[in-house]
Amino acid sequence: MKRVVLISILFCFADHTQASDSLFLLQDNCVRCHLTCEAPGKGISAVNWKKSVHFGPDTGCADCHGGNKFLAMDFKKGHMGLPDGQEINDMCGKCHINEYKNMKSRKKFIHKTKKICEATCVTCHGYHNTGKADLSVINQKNCATCHSFEKVIPLESVVHRIQSKIKLIEETIAVRSEEHFPVTVPIRDLSNARTNLAISFHSLMSEELLNYLNNDLMASLMDIENKMSGTAPGKWLFQGMMILLFLLLCLILIKYYQMIVLPFSGSNREIK
Amino acid sequence: MNRFFPTRLVDGFKNNIRKSDELKHSVLNDATVAPDRFWDVLSYTGTISVFLILIQVVTGLLLLFYYSPNPLKAFESVIAIKNEIPNGFLFVNLHTINAKLIVLVLFIHMFRIMYVSAHRGPRKNQWYTGSVLMTLMLVTGFSGYLLPWSQQSYWACVIGTEAIRTVPLAGDLIVYLLRGGKEVAGPTLSIFYMLHIIFLPAGIIVFMWYHIKKVWQTGVAAPPEMIAGINPETCVGCGVCERICPFSAIRMMSGTGSKSMPEVDGGLCNACRLCLDKCPTQSITLKSQSGPMKTEPIFPHNMLHRMSATVVTIMILFAGVFFFHGMLIEDKIPADPFITPDRIKPDWYFMGPYQVLKIMPSEFTGLLSLLAIYLVLVFLPVIDKKGPRDPEKRPLYILLVKTSIFSFIIFTIWGFLS
Numbered sequence: 001m002k003r004v005v006l007i008s009i010l011f012c013f014a015d016h017t018q019a020s021d022s023l024f025l026l027q028d029n030c031v032r033c034h035l036t037c038e039a040p041g042k043g044i045s046a047v048n049w050k051k052s053v054h055f056g057p058d059t060g061c062a063d064c065h066g067g068n069k070f071l072a073m074d075f076k077k078g079h080m081g082l083p084d085g086q087e088i089n090d091m092c093g094k095c096h097i098n099e100y101k102n103m104k105s106r107k108k109f110i111h112k113t114k115k116i117c118e119a120t121c122v123t124c125h126g127y128h129n130t131g132k133a134d135l136s137v138i139n140q141k142n143c144a145t146c147h148s149f150e151k152v153i154p155l156e157s158v159v160h161r162i163q164s165k166i167k168l169i170e171e172t173i174a175v176r177s178e179e180h181f182p183v184t185v186p187i188r189d190l191s192n193a194r195t196n197l198a199i200s201f202h203s204l205m206s207e208e209l210l211n212y213l214n215n216d217l218m219a220s221l222m223d224i225e226n227k228m229s230g231t232a233p234g235k236w237l238f239q240g241m242m243i244l245l246f247l248l249l250c251l252i253l254i255k256y257y258q259m260i261v262l263p264f265s266g267s268n269r270e271i272k
Numbered sequence: 273m274n275r276f277f278p279t280r281l282v283d284g285f286k287n288n289i290r291k292s293d294e295l296k297h298s299v300l301n302d303a304t305v306a307p308d309r310f311w312d313v314l315s316y317t318g319t320i321s322v323f324l325i326l327i328q329v330v331t332g333l334l335l336l337f338y339y340s341p342n343p344l345k346a347f348e349s350v351i352a353i354k355n356e357i358p359n360g361f362l363f364v365n366l367h368t369i370n371a372k373l374i375v376l377v378l379f380i381h382m383f384r385i386m387y388v389s390a391h392r393g394p395r396k397n398q399w400y401t402g403s404v405l406m407t408l409m410l411v412t413g414f415s416g417y418l419l420p421w422s423q424q425s426y427w428a429c430v431i432g433t434e435a436i437r438t439v440p441l442a443g444d445l446i447v448y449l450l451r452g453g454k455e456v457a458g459p460t461l462s463i464f465y466m467l468h469i470i471f472l473p474a475g476i477i478v479f480m481w482y483h484i485k486k487v488w489q490t491g492v493a494a495p496p497e498m499i500a501g502i503n504p505e506t507c508v509g510c511g512v513c514e515r516i517c518p519f520s521a522i523r524m525m526s527g528t529g530s531k532s533m534p535e536v537d538g539g540l541c542n543a544c545r546l547c548l549d550k551c552p553t554q555s556i557t558l559k560s561q562s563g564p565m566k567t568e569p570i571f572p573h574n575m576l577h578r579m580s581a582t583v584v585t586i587m588i589l590f591a592g593v594f595f596f597h598g599m600l601i602e603d604k605i606p607a608d609p610f611i612t613p614d615r616i617k618p619d620w621y622f623m624g625p626y627q628v629l630k631i632m633p634s635e636f637t638g639l640l641s642l643l644a645i646y647l648v649l650v651f652l653p654v655i656d657k658k659g660p661r662d663p664e665k666r667p668l669y670i671l672l673v674k675t676s677i678f679s680f681i682i683f684t685i686w687g688f689l690s
Contacts, residue, residue: 186355239362240591241594251580258580
């Protein structure tokens, strides 16, 4: 009871993360042991879970691992063990429907030959500190178990190039936005490219994936860059200067006509 | 009836064309004072505004092809025009910034007319049609401001229409009709869209045609120091000028022999040109009281001055479009009826009235004072009928005009800063 009151007080005065922490500690009995009693050499699961994008007051250990978080001390009822690959994918697929569908469409996903080659969602996205996969996912440990790493190097290289290009486009968008140029379309196109990148990793096999990234996705990123260069502030300012110069020329012509060509014969007439 | 109505309509139309032909002939062959002072350029603001309105019509028609008057799509469609249509960014910026510039030019036009008292006598019809035009332009600006459906435009519309609610008895009804419901929502956008693209432009075209027609008829207002001058050699003393003068500035005096000669009172003459047009012997011309003034034909000399001023204004417009668009256009966030922005700003020309509403003890008194100012301006030809035009001879009137210009500027700046 004391703990509840204390945590409630903390909840009132703390910001959202602290509130989530408090509820996490309050609601999940698993944390009481797993903060300290983890296997040596491994990251502390409760600490890693706090880094996850899914971490929040309404999610806890039991949501993935099963069991009863209030009876965590009861070894049988509280400990349901680790979900297997299929269970992990099914769990993630409840919300990430499209990604799940794409994963299922992969041949290897269905006809997995070795248990060790089974690729699940957590292989790339992490199991406790779940988040967006980045370039670090492509490494010897993850890939070389089933593939020769030489086969993976070109993939790593193209993903690196794609990420650099995305970063460059993001920086350009930020600059344009500060200069009050419209950036909605590049933002939308970039978001589509990012989605396509994710979909391709979920749905394509290695060679197809390499081709897609090298040709299609790279081309779409180049297209965004080209479109943005078409409305570059420099070009826009140049257009403005040209129009102003043209108008200035018109003004000079009118003045020339008034002063040189048009004689003053018509002047000083009576106003009738 | 069926036979009578079209015949009358056609006859009236023919009559108008005939009159226009006569007027074109007379005005284009007319002469006017050559500009020799910097502020003479202000007399070209009427011509400039016509060109700016033409730019507005052309850009507006182009935007009409792609704009979607639907609250769910309006903001996106404006962004799509800017991003996806070739030169769409240019046309949107041109239309938006030109709308602000037109009102500025029209305000200068109005204050200049007030300053030189060109609203009197036969030119009072121009003043009245000009007042209607100004009102229509402001309402068009207000209705157009909502169309991008951005956060600023949405909340400016909410505040603008909410102020009308304080009108006794009919306030709620007017707001309901204007918004097409209780809140600013989809129907409001449809209503404002229809007003902006059909009803208000139609009114502007009709009144602009009438306004320009009247300018052709009465000629361009001469500088205040000019009055009618009579040539005694050709004058037959018929007295038409005395009877026609709306300012009683011409008196028939006994001249040499039995012939009576008209005499012009320089303090009363407003150089309205009515006597010039009616004199059967064309013995009346305009002359300057302060010595000889350089004159020039309206076409092509004066027209070229007007063209130069228009080109300079268009240069200012394009400079705004290309180099200062970030400062002049703020529609980066789509409208959200649930989030009130920190600062709600109407377009610049409503900033002064908005500030008046803010500082008044109640919105109703604010509205009343704005209405009073508006009515004084509209009925200026009734309030200020006669008297000299020369600013030096009427210091009180000029002080009032200068005070009103100064107040307008101060309230607008105050509105921006507060």
